[in-house]
Amino acid sequence: MEKRRLEKLGIETSLLGFGCMRFPTDKEGKIDEQKAEAMLDEAIAAGVNYIDTAYPYHNGESEPFVGRALKKYDRKSFYLATKLPVWLVNTVEDAERLFNEQLERLQTEYIDFYLLHAMNKERWDAMQKLGVVDYCQKLKDEGRVKYLGFSFHDSYEVFEEILTAREWDFCQIQLNYMDTEEQAGMRGYELTEKMGVPLVIMEPIKGGSLAAFAEDITGKLKELDAEASTASFALRWVGTLPNVKVILSGMSTMEQVQDNLHTFKDFKPLSEKENATIEEIVSIIKSRVQNGCTGCRYCMPCPAGVNIPGCFSAWNTYHMYQNYNVVRWNWEHDLGDKAQAKNCIECGKCEAQCPQKIAIREDLKKVQIDLDKKEMML
Numbered sequence: 001m002e003k004r005r006l007e008k009l010g011i012e013t014s015l016l017g018f019g020c021m022r023f024p025t026d027k028e029g030k031i032d033e034q035k036a037e038a039m040l041d042e043a044i045a046a047g048v049n050y051i052d053t054a055y056p057y058h059n060g061e062s063e064p065f066v067g068r069a070l071k072k073y074d075r076k077s078f079y080l081a082t083k084l085p086v087w088l089v090n091t092v093e094d095a096e097r098l099f100n101e102q103l104e105r106l107q108t109e110y111i112d113f114y115l116l117h118a119m120n121k122e123r124w125d126a127m128q129k130l131g132v133v134d135y136c137q138k139l140k141d142e143g144r145v146k147y148l149g150f151s152f153h154d155s156y157e158v159f160e161e162i163l164t165a166r167e168w169d170f171c172q173i174q175l176n177y178m179d180t181e182e183q184a185g186m187r188g189y190e191l192t193e194k195m196g197v198p199l200v201i202m203e204p205i206k207g208g209s210l211a212a213f214a215e216d217i218t219g220k221l222k223e224l225d226a227e228a229s230t231a232s233f234a235l236r237w238v239g240t241l242p243n244v245k246v247i248l249s250g251m252s253t254m255e256q257v258q259d260n261l262h263t264f265k266d267f268k269p270l271s272e273k274e275n276a277t278i279e280e281i282v283s284i285i286k287s288r289v290q291n292g293c294t295g296c297r298y299c300m301p302c303p304a305g306v307n308i309p310g311c312f313s314a315w316n317t318y319h320m321y322q323n324y325n326v327v328r329w330n331w332e333h334d335l336g337d338k339a340q341a342k343n344c345i346e347c348g349k350c351e352a353q354c355p356q357k358i359a360i361r362e363d364l365k366k367v368q369i370d371l372d373k374k375e376m377m378l
Helices: 033-045 062-070 092-106 121-130 132-141 156-163 185-195 206-211 215-224 230-239 254-265 272-287 308-321 328-339 349-353 360-373
Strands: 003-006 011-014 016-019 050-052 079-084 111-119 145-152 171-174 199-202 244-249
Touching: 003 244, 011 016, 011 244, 016 033, 016 254, 033 062, 033 254, 050 244, 062 079, 062 092, 079 092, 092 111, 092 132, 111 121, 111 132, 121 132, 121 156, 132 145, 145 156, 156 185, 171 185, 185 199, 206 230, 215 230, 215 272, 230 244, 230 254, 230 272, 272 308, 308 328, 308 360, 349 360
Parallel strands: 016 050, 016 244, 050 079, 079 111, 111 145, 145 171, 171 199, 199 244
Antiparallel strands: 003 011
8 A cells, every 4th residue: 555654744644545425325325334344444454544534424424433433443553534514613612512522423532633624715714713723723732633734625825825824734625637726726736845734635536527437538548558447547646746645535335445445555656648648638628618607606696596607517517527427416406406507588687797708598508408418428
């Protein structure tokens, strides 16, 4: 198992981290504990020593399950990461109560890697004002938290503000070869490298998007290595970056565990040829974008209730990856029937406000036709 040295902390972690937000589930939607525990055992036996969970994962069931599943192991043999759900924190007392609850759920006396969960500008300002950051530092001073960090979802500018505000032990960002300019992005990576802050990566396969392509792109990867999985190239792209110390993978099947273990057992950074192919794939995917919607929301609110930028985001993503499964949940559940393009009344109000001068009414018709057909890969 590939290991990475976190010089700042004086420890070594497995480059592959087990993300505990996508365990297999039963018919009732509960964690299939027998399968999930077998997956954890397989990973740990192969050398994975970084286990990442959070308070809300699996509707609150991930932490208690992980606590039970790991109880049979020597506590010092693995690093346990979990996160403070800052959206539930209105006082320092809330943070204290939640932390103690997490210790109880995880059946442990301390947390190795403790993160302020999903930080953005609003949450960061609130946690500072409430004194929650100072409280978390107190937990570290007491030894109940070994290393303090944060996970992040906002712009690079906000990331820079948070990262430079204090001395962090580590941080966690979303990064993959399609998202180099999204959120913290590669600029964020470079800042962590400059500041010597160890980096944990989430969404290296972009929620599965980079594991299931149409035949044209899959064929390009197979030309490089006919035996390698599509997902392995995305993981290796992230792992090629030297300041990446842990790559989280939210594994749902034993097959995914075994494939990831194969990738990280004899880890190989991407070659120049492989990098060139990835860059070509990124260009191909981006060329499939159907319109230039930037999500600025000048077109909103829609009098008919259509989520115009949401519809265009789903449409563009669908065409980029040519895989309906990539947008299924967003289209069917997040947007749902009331916010879909079919509800457009063609009033034209949106087009008068659009800085990109998009033919919104005509494009919304195309959105509904394409996503109703679902003809691409399922």
